Amino acid sequence: MDLQSIKNRFGIIGNAPALNYALQVAAQVANTDLTVLINGESGVGKEVFSQIIHTLSARKHNPFIAVNCGAIPEGTIDSELFGHEKGSFTGAADARKGYFETVNGGTIFLDEIGELPLGTQARLLRVLESGEYIRVGSSKVQKTDVRVVAATNKDLLQLVQIGKFREDLYYRLSTVPIRVPALHDRPEDIHLLFRKFAADFATKYKTGSVQLDEEAKQLLINYPWPGNVRELKNIAEQISVLSTDKNISAKELNKYLQPFSNNRMPILAAANNGGSTEFSSEREILYKLFFDMKRDVTELKKMFLEVLQNPGMVAQNQHFINELKEIRTNDLMAPVLVQPASPANGSSQVAITPANEIHEHVEVEESLNIIDKERELIIKALKKHKNKRKDAALDLGISERTLYRKLKEYDIED
Numbered sequence: 001m002d003l004q005s006i007k008n009r010f011g012i013i014g015n016a017p018a019l020n021y022a023l024q025v026a027a028q029v030a031n032t033d034l035t036v037l038i039n040g041e042s043g044v045g046k047e048v049f050s051q052i053i054h055t056l057s058a059r060k061h062n063p064f065i066a067v068n069c070g071a072i073p074e075g076t077i078d079s080e081l082f083g084h085e086k087g088s089f090t091g092a093a094d095a096r097k098g099y100f101e102t103v104n105g106g107t108i109f110l111d112e113i114g115e116l117p118l119g120t121q122a123r124l125l126r127v128l129e130s131g132e133y134i135r136v137g138s139s140k141v142q143k144t145d146v147r148v149v150a151a152t153n154k155d156l157l158q159l160v161q162i163g164k165f166r167e168d169l170y171y172r173l174s175t176v177p178i179r180v181p182a183l184h185d186r187p188e189d190i191h192l193l194f195r196k197f198a199a200d201f202a203t204k205y206k207t208g209s210v211q212l213d214e215e216a217k218q219l220l221i222n223y224p225w226p227g228n229v230r231e232l233k234n235i236a237e238q239i240s241v242l243s244t245d246k247n248i249s250a251k252e253l254n255k256y257l258q259p260f261s262n263n264r265m266p267i268l269a270a271a272n273n274g275g276s277t278e279f280s281s282e283r284e285i286l287y288k289l290f291f292d293m294k295r296d297v298t299e300l301k302k303m304f305l306e307v308l309q310n311p312g313m314v315a316q317n318q319h320f321i322n323e324l325k326e327i328r329t330n331d332l333m334a335p336v337l338v339q340p341a342s343p344a345n346g347s348s349q350v351a352i353t354p355a356n357e358i359h360e361h362v363e364v365e366e367s368l369n370i371i372d373k374e375r376e377l378i379i380k381a382l383k384k385h386k387n388k389r390k391d392a393a394l395d396l397g398i399s400e401r402t403l404y405r406k407l408k409e410y411d412i413e414d
Helices: 003-010 015-029 046-056 079-083 119-129 156-159 168-174 187-205 215-222 228-241 252-256 276-307 311-315 318-323 370-384 389-396 402-411
Strands: 038-039 064-068 107-111 132-134 141-143 147-152 176-179 335-341 350-354
Touching: 003 015, 003 046, 015 046, 015 176, 038 046, 046 064, 046 107, 046 147, 079 119, 119 132, 119 168, 156 168, 187 215, 187 228, 215 252, 228 350, 370 389, 370 402, 389 402
Parallel strands: 038 147, 038 176, 064 107, 107 147
Antiparallel strands: 132 141, 335 350
């Protein structure tokens, strides 16, 4: 089946290259029994891809069930998936079949797989490796023939590193990974989707179809869509129902959009070129840290400049003066010595004399090169912990393996 036929059959709109590639992979892997892991932000339509895989497979006439792992309490999820015997726990009045038994021969879609408890992960791993499971409260091994399609909006590798997801299960699940692009990565599809939703809601509510002017179209495309296709559909429905004028301007459209900041974190090219997802995430955290540090240092410099220009402000707080005999801010300012001035006309004032006489105030812009800052932090952490990599990695908030890789990358000798 070609891509356009798949789009028509499952109501998929858009021609973005990333979307077409994801659909192509889903179609190619459908007629196998390989386990598939679908990655993507919340609201991008991951469940539709699981339905495509099942419908185009040899299992299409057998059962399909979608299970939201995050919506089932930890105490009952084993029973839901694998079943239980009568009396195996409080409230188990009768024996019950689990999903892996009822869907035998079909496909089970495990949404939000990252929410599975570790104990359940071990049970699932056994099913994937041998097709065997045991009901809760039983000792009898049972067999099942179920294809597993999993989905997540989390970084499972990151969960592996912090011990919240089994590494062996991750690699067993991601036999074939499919990445569903977020809506903000498909700008050419946004207006197409909006028009389709608006036309559907016009028919449903028997109203005129909504039309956007050019400025409104541009606003629609530039909006980041944190809720993805689900959010776009909600906005189209709101406008179709609430707007009396069906010719929508940018000003009118803006009333329905959530406010957002244009100051988004920069995305490193390495993250889009097969680079380490973990490394990219760490760099984004470091960006935020350095921006916060820059703001704090700038505010500190402004405060001391005011003190230098208005000695009377310091005279009001003698305790502050006694504690700040010599102030340094990471070598960004010269030492400033605070000393009582000679009393004149009976008045008591304080003179603040820089160690080197200040003729001119120069704003020093510190380097924000992420590589330099990251290297500097690693060196400081190693020095602080006397070259103990494990302690240094813990202090930096990264794994010891990641620290070792960065030592090699930055040619740091510990």
